[in-house]
Amino acid sequence: MGKILITPSKLSGEILIPPSKSISHRAIICASLCKKNRISIVDNIILSDDINSTITGIENLGVKIEKLKQVDDRYKLIIQREKDFIELADINCLESGSTLRFLIPISTLFSNKTIFEGKGRLADRSLDTYYKIFDRQGISYSNVDGRLPLTIKGSLKSGDYCVDSNVSSQFLTGLLFTLPLLTGDSKIYVSGNLESRGYIDLTIDTLDKFGIKVQNDNYSIFSINGNQKYHNSNFIVESDYSQAAFFLIANELGSNIDVKGLLDTSKQGDKKIIEIINDINNLKTDLYEVDASQIPDLVPILAVYFSLQNGLKTHIKNAKRLRFKESDRLNAIATQLNLLGADLTELEDGLIINGKEALKGGCSVSSINDHRIAMALAIAATRCNQDIELDSFEAINKSYPNFFNDYRDIGGIFYELDMGK
Known part of the structure; x- marks a missing residue:
């Protein structure tokens, strides 16, 4: 698997969100x-x-x-x-x-x-x-x-x-x-x-x-009922709130991305990301709790988001099933963000996150061959103080093969490292 070096930069431009x-x-x-x-x-x-x-x-x-x-x-x-x-x-x-x-x-x-x-x-x-x-x-x-x-x-x-x-x-x-x-x-x-x-x-x-x-x-x-028949159809797949969440959170962390293609009437469960962002923007306490049982795919990028809410303590709960995804996602996102300077404590079924102003970077992290970890870490890089090396970045091919092309188009700065050296 390959490795890229990501230089911290704010993202700006237009993104047409991929289909769900x-x-x-x-x-x-x-x-x-x-x-x-x-x-x-x-x-x-x-x-x-x-x-x-x-x-x-x-x-x-x-x-x-x-x-x-x-x-x-x-x-x-x-x-x-x-x-x-x-x-x-x-x-x-x-x-x-x-x-x-x-x-x-x-x-x-x-x-x-x-x-x-x-x-x-x-x-x-x-x-x-x-x-x-x-x-x-x-x-x-x-x-x-x-x-x-x-x-x-x-x-x-x-x-x-x-x-x-x-x-x-x-x-x-x-x-x-x-x-x-x-x-x-x-x-x-x-x-x-x-x-x-x-x-x-x-x-x-x-x-x-x-x-x-x-x-x-x-x-x-x-x-x-039995004996039903599927009718042929012309079907257009709508844009994906799970993938949009990476760019919506990037905006909350200081970027300026015009996110295109999302349906307000969507039945996607990960549309919940909008409600969570609104909650945080209107929060009047220094504690926040997220029940991840209905939104497991949002946990990696939410972990990035909450890691950068300075002074906020967040508890992500009911997320045990994340241990059986492409990686043990609770362990993967906790260990990799902590390498970047975040403050996450891994629980059996969730995470405790103490928010900071910024992440230090200056180290090598890995996607653990998990597409959602790779994309979450790329967004985290926008708020690091130093470059980061991201290993196994090609894990994105599982769901969003064009992610890093889109990331570059909106100002993301990275280049592939020569692993032979």
């Missing part, structure tokens, strides 16, 4: 579930590593996807199912948890046997929710000591499903994609207070745009 990665996954999958030879168009797509993983996975389940280059790094996808069923599908999810957890249940409907592979930390991420369902329904599966590769043979059946509220919402989304296509009706029962509800809202909203109806009873019971 979460919505892109969902729209591509919904389009792929339409009847054979029905054409859907999904526009405003960036071919990040994660989105490419979903595209390749869907193609391996009998779908044809044509990629048409549009402006800059944006693509239009022409999607149609060519085969209703295949004997064997081999799907490499690389490091995309969404691809893996969304496509596992779908694969049981379109392939006699499916092998799922992955790399990095994805190979270790839990799939127990699906394994319990497979055991209950008699679906054959095998893995390697609980790790990928995973082989599945058999098809899901309609009926009642149980999902724990403290697991990834990706499992619930995978079932919501699949159950409408079964012959009978189904219900999903969620135990406890569901985390990451915003992602389920995105799933149900995208399903609705492709003709699929789901009844949501306060996020505790989801009722899905």
Whole structure:
């Protein structure tokens, strides 16, 4: 992996925020579930590593996807199912948890046997929710000591499903994609207070745009009629609040970026970033608390933000699931920001942050091969007193491959170091 040297500088200019990665996954999958030879168009797509993983996975389940280059790094996808069923599908999810957890249940409907592979930390991420369902329904599966590769043979059946509220919402989304296509009706029962509800809202909203109806009873019971059909659609993916958060926070730290493309009416959970910024700007105490259970992807950039709120003590709580992302994000952001001179204390399920006026920099930090850590540290660099070296900066390719090009276009100063010296 490469290393760049970033010189502290204020950012100024215009940024068109990339399309939502979460919505892109969902729209591509919904389009792929339409009847054979029905054409859907999904526009405003960036071919990040994660989105490419979903595209390749869907193609391996009998779908044809044509990629048409549009402006800059944006693509239009022409999607149609060519085969209703295949004997064997081999799907490499690389490091995309969404691809893996969304496509596992779908694969049981379109392939006699499916092998799922992955790399990095994805190979270790839990799939127990699906394994319990497979055991209950008699679906054959095998893995390697609980790790990928995973082989599945058999098809899901309609009926009642149980999902724990403290697991990834990706499992619930995978079932919501699949159950409408079964012959009978189904219900999903969620135990406890569901985390990451915003992602389920995105799933149900995208399903609705492709003709699929789901009844949501306060996020505790989801009722899905069987024998539904996905309708082909022309779908434009909206801009991503998760990615916009990096530039919105940069503005709060002294930059002057015109952030373009966000929808005020968006259902994205990470739209919460606007409310948090407003809270801090109107805060009348020196204490602030953030419940991260619904906004886990915002934690790295929020940690940067709160590290630079001089005199403010912040507690980020209910963030334990961040330990099982592309990195252990709680540990990664705490250790790397502390290297820059911040004051973070790592808790089992969160962070305590004592804000400072500035960060010192003058050291080497790492993304820990995590795209959100890389981008958060690049924004932190704008308020350092000295240059920083950022290792494994290419981790951005997972979600926002053009991040550093955009960063340079608005005044970010960096150059790649020669690792051979």
